[in-house]
Amino acid sequence: MNIERPIPGALPRALAVSALVIVVACPGRAFGQGEPRDPAAAEALYLSGRKLVTDGNWAEGCAKFQASMELNPASSTLINIAKCHEHEGKLAQAVVDYRRALQLNQDTLGEERKKQLEQVAKDGIAALEPRLARVELVVKARPEGLEVVRDGIRLPLAALGEVIPVDPGKHTFGATAPGHEKVEHAVDLAEGQKATVELALVPASAVVKPPPQDKPKKPAASGGVPIWAYVAGGLGLAAVGTGVYFRFDQMAAEERIKTNCPGEPPVCDPTKSYRPDDDNTRKDRSFYLFVGLTAVGAVGIGAAVFGAVRGLSQKKSQAQSMHLVPYVGRGDGGFVLQGAF
Numbered sequence: 001m002n003i004e005r006p007i008p009g010a011l012p013r014a015l016a017v018s019a020l021v022i023v024v025a026c027p028g029r030a031f032g033q034g035e036p037r038d039p040a041a042a043e044a045l046y047l048s049g050r051k052l053v054t055d056g057n058w059a060e061g062c063a064k065f066q067a068s069m070e071l072n073p074a075s076s077t078l079i080n081i082a083k084c085h086e087h088e089g090k091l092a093q094a095v096v097d098y099r100r101a102l103q104l105n106q107d108t109l110g111e112e113r114k115k116q117l118e119q120v121a122k123d124g125i126a127a128l129e130p131r132l133a134r135v136e137l138v139v140k141a142r143p144e145g146l147e148v149v150r151d152g153i154r155l156p157l158a159a160l161g162e163v164i165p166v167d168p169g170k171h172t173f174g175a176t177a178p179g180h181e182k183v184e185h186a187v188d189l190a191e192g193q194k195a196t197v198e199l200a201l202v203p204a205s206a207v208v209k210p211p212p213q214d215k216p217k218k219p220a221a222s223g224g225v226p227i228w229a230y231v232a233g234g235l236g237l238a239a240v241g242t243g244v245y246f247r248f249d250q251m252a253a254e255e256r257i258k259t260n261c262p263g264e265p266p267v268c269d270p271t272k273s274y275r276p277d278d279d280n281t282r283k284d285r286s287f288y289l290f291v292g293l294t295a296v297g298a299v300g301i302g303a304a305v306f307g308a309v310r311g312l313s314q315k316k317s318q319a320q321s322m323h324l325v326p327y328v329g330r331g332d333g334g335f336v337l338q339g340a341f
Helices: 013-023 037-055 059-073 077-086 092-108 111-131 228-258 276-313
Strands: 133-139 147-150 154-155 162-164 169-176 182-191 195-200 321-329 332-340
Touching: 037 059, 059 169, 077 092, 077 111, 092 111, 092 162, 111 182, 133 169, 162 195, 169 195, 182 195, 195 332, 228 276
Parallel strands: 133 195
Antiparallel strands: 133 162, 147 154, 147 169, 169 182, 321 332
């Protein structure tokens, strides 16, 4: 509900006299003599707020009312601020605003206007008071240095045991005192609900705290040769074995050339049908494959040896040494794994 200010239907000269009377004879008692006064700006802000609220823009409209109230406190402005708080769900604050508006209304000029504003404020209070939730806060033991809060706002100790009106919704009550554990209690109140919140402070020495739990220890490494070492070793041995095969193939090609082309260097008889080109190509190809595959095999076996040594070192304390010894003999070749275990 919005409160409109009626414009007296008097002559301009009478309006000027009335305005003079307002300024001189009715200083604001509720807000003090030192408050800034700008009635013209306050009136403009009030009218702007009325328009904004009528258009549904409560946020900006209510801000205009607050600004108008700061420049020139008026009962009608405060009633509109109460309706803003009611719109926001701040019912307890709205009731406070209505009560303050009744006090400020003593400065309103004109008995009829004063009665209208008084009735609006009283109707607002009567409509909101049944909707307020109420809480009785009880702290049985009151140790030295006791502090009580509601929703983070400190309450005077005189409020304990009194029924306090609050907005419907969720609220958190808490209490602290030196040498005592902090206690909190949350409640969710419906409109018109009354509740009693009891807070019991417990001395800190009486609280049994569970012993600190040790962090779980990481399982110790069990040691042993990892799987990838076996895989690398197996692939390395396969590569070396294939390389040895090509080494034999190379030797067979060389032997065939020597048989058909005796001498040093070998000289082939052109009258014979044998041509050494294929065997030379075969010999060279087998040689390169032998070198490449054995090199790859050596890398794989070396990685396997590294993994085995690393894994076994976690399981055995004695020193270990392993060596990879390559050999090439007549008709064969490869690697020999030697070491102390």
